Amino acid sequence: MPAPALLHVEGLTKHFGGVSALVDYSIDIKPGELIGLIGPNGAGKTTVFNLLSGVLKPSSGRILFNEYDITHLRPDQNAALGIARTFQNIRLFNDLSVAENIKVAFHMHLGAGFWKTLFSTPGFRRSEKVMEQKVEEFLKLLDLRNVKNELARNLPYGVQRRVEIARAMAAAPRLLLLDEPAAGMNANETQELIQIIQDIHRRYDLTIFLVEHDMKVVMAICRRIQVIDRGRTLIVGTPQEIRSHPEVINAYLGKPKGMHHAAY
Structure with a gap:
């Protein structure tokens, strides 16, 4: 029998007033996977991470971590279970080394x-x-x-x-959520980051789920990629499948003739 998913998400929906930020979102992430989440601005990527880490509560759906229902747990409770997260806006103690x-x-x-x-x-x-x-x-x-x-x-x-x-x-996480880790980095820093994430993944056999705009990063390190647009899942597939998917090209990478200029 295959090992159960470390993270099992089914039917997550999140409404803000009359706006649906996420609709029927689902994913299974196996232990040791390195998977990417991409999509245009406003696609719902940050909402996914906020739901998974407990910052937000879903309007419907559920989240299982290691077969334990964490749908309504607080961020500190999720962290204690082994979910760690970085943020788009860096949150360091500036006056500490x-x-x-x-x-x-x-x-x-x-x-x-x-x-x-x-x-x-x-x-x-x-x-x-x-x-x-x-x-x-x-x-x-x-x-x-x-x-x-x-x-x-x-x-x-x-x-x-x-x-x-x-x-x-x-x-000491079992699942590491990386939210735009390459944001604001130059080309050299991005290349170093790719190597670091790969090293972390190999050395600790860590399960990593990352949101990233920089397609070079996603295509270089992710074995599987999920694409969402306007709160809905378009496709989950390999980098090659993502590259050639017409809806992804239209929604995220631009028109086919512009593919040569895409950032990967």
Whole structure:
């Protein structure tokens, strides 16, 4: 028997007043998959991520994570179950260093159980040591060791993006939701990001679902891609199937004659 989906979403619909931002949205993501979600502006991509992470509640439909119904859970409850997310608008502590930003994410993830170890000095020391080792691991993985002591506010935009991914990794997720990770990056930074996401995926066998405008990123790293437009799913397929699908070409990539100019 095939393994059950890590994330099973069926019939999600979200209305804002009289406007339908998402209609009958469904997807199954298997453990270890790296899948992309694309579509034009206003297609409903951010709504999908807000529903999956618990920021919004659906008007109808349900979300199962590891076969557990999380449809109406809060973001912190979803995070505790193993769903981590980055945001389009970077949310770092500007007056903390890169290393401190990652440490704070560890503290938030470990929660009350961590603070209990304060009353047991050996336990506290062990926890601190493990955390320091993991911080160094993520600094290396995301090529941040040379800026570990820099304040977040002083970093270039592309580097801040990598710090945010490191913070998400500190939550030890089973599912990583990457919301526009290449936004604001130049060509070199984007190429580095592609390599980093591939490394994270391979090294941790992590399930990754990403929303991205940059087709170079999506086509380079995703095995499966879902396309939505005006709140409805157009197609789920391989990069090759997506490239050649007429509705996708019209809705997202532009007219066929412009295909050579598409950003992949």
